[in-house]
Amino acid sequence: MIASFAIMVQSAAYPLSALLRPLVTETPSAWLTISMGMGVLGGGLWLVYMLMPSLIRIALFGVAWYLMALMPTVILLDTAYVDGSPRILIYAGMGLHLFYGAVLCAVWMRSTPPIKKGVGTTLLLSTERAEAHPYRLIIFRALVIFTCALMVIISIPFIYTRRDHLLLLNGYMRPLYQYVENQPQDPQTTRILLVNAPDYITPSAENRTFLRGSEGVAMMFYLVDYDRQIWVNTGILPWVRTGKINEWNRAQGYDLYTHDPETSVDELRVLALDSATIYVTQFDGARFYPVYVGAPNIAGNDTPQVLFGDAVTLMDAGVFFIPEKSALLVKLRWGMINPASIKPFVHVVCDGALVGQLDAHTWGGIYPFEAWTVGEIQTDYRQIPLPYAYNEARCDVVVGVYDQNTIERLPAMDVATDTILPNALVPIPYLGETDDPFPFN
Secondary structure (H helix, E strand, C coil), rough: CCHHHHHHHHHHHHHHHHHHHHHHHCCCHHHHHHHHHHHHHHHHHHHHHHCCCHHHHHHHHHHHHHHHHHHHHHHCCCHHHHHHCHHHHEEEEEEHHHHHHHHHHHHHHHHCCCCCCCCCCCEEEEEEHHHHHHHHHHHHHHHHHHHHHHHHHHHHHHHHHHHHHHHEEEEEEHHEEEEEEEHCCCCCCCCCECCCCCCEEEEHHHCCCCCCCCCCECCCCCCCCHHHHHHHHCCCCCCCEEEEEECCCCCCCCEEEEEECCCCCCHHHHHHHHCCEEEEEEEEEEEEHHHHECCCCCCCCCCCCCECCCEEEEEEEEEECCCCCCEEEEEEEECCCCCCCEEEEEEEECEEEEEEEEEEECCCCCCCHHHCCCCCCEEEEEEEECCCCCCCCCCCEEEEECCCCCCCCCCCCCCCCCEHHHHEEEECCCCEECCCCCCCC
């Protein structure tokens, strides 16, 4: 409760708490933060009383509103939720606006309170003293303008950061809804696996504005499952399971908290093999989004086309360009001969330069070849972002397999002609452009 109150009450010291943030290397104690916030409230009330007593009731009402509005949050909500939810200050902030309005108005008008017997010297004791300092009016009003400008200057990047983080979350959720609405398997009767689906984003510690709190924005509440989120936005109540592996979280420039439960790779593999559709969060610089990576036992061509060493065969391959995403969608259908510590890779080469690649185990890294069984056939899908639109005349997409122990490529042999392909690379046929999220089905 004390920690929650400290997070909330630091807003009373805005913009002081924001100005002190760059000078603090560690999170200050809760009591120190509370003392600062309450000190600002007390100092503001004293200032209003001394300069313009007629506004003291407004200031007191604002403080009472602010503190009373904080109490339900402090008493009823978990500190972890309060820590990442600055939006719950909106209602309490209305009272704070009244308080600051009264304080700034009192300083602007600098009315002189009546001098009472027995009371020591006060600010602006008399009109004569005010006239003796002709620059005081300018200084006080400049102070008000400076304070207001400082609040705006601090709030603009804070708001823009919240907006940017919400757009990042939106960039995940909208494609996910599109996937669920269009997937060939019935999402309500077949299992969907989401890997590293986001809950919320917070600024990295060095980029936070205030002394305490993570200042996060949430798309999902950690106690709510993803099926409810999808149902609210699509009308479809899917059969969703989630899992996360923190080592695969490659968010850049912010902290991304993914949806529980945390799983091991082995546990995630079991979930994947028991699912009908698998979506994995893919990171691309500062962005992240869901990608469809496949599912167990998809029907397809089972005739080997290319043999990689004596380990694995490629039975089918194709690639589409998705203009809306500026990305390639690659299909690879593999057949296992001898499970081994090998990994497939896809390279995109334009004008002799590597412009895109994805070196990863199948199904977004969930299902490495060494875990397969002899004779097993599975289909893998990969989405590869490109810096510009794909041009078939200038670009080629190739696939290969390498030994993870020696980092040497496995030789690739065309099964139909018994010829060894140069550089152990297999060209993948280009099938054109599409806006269909499942163009191979």
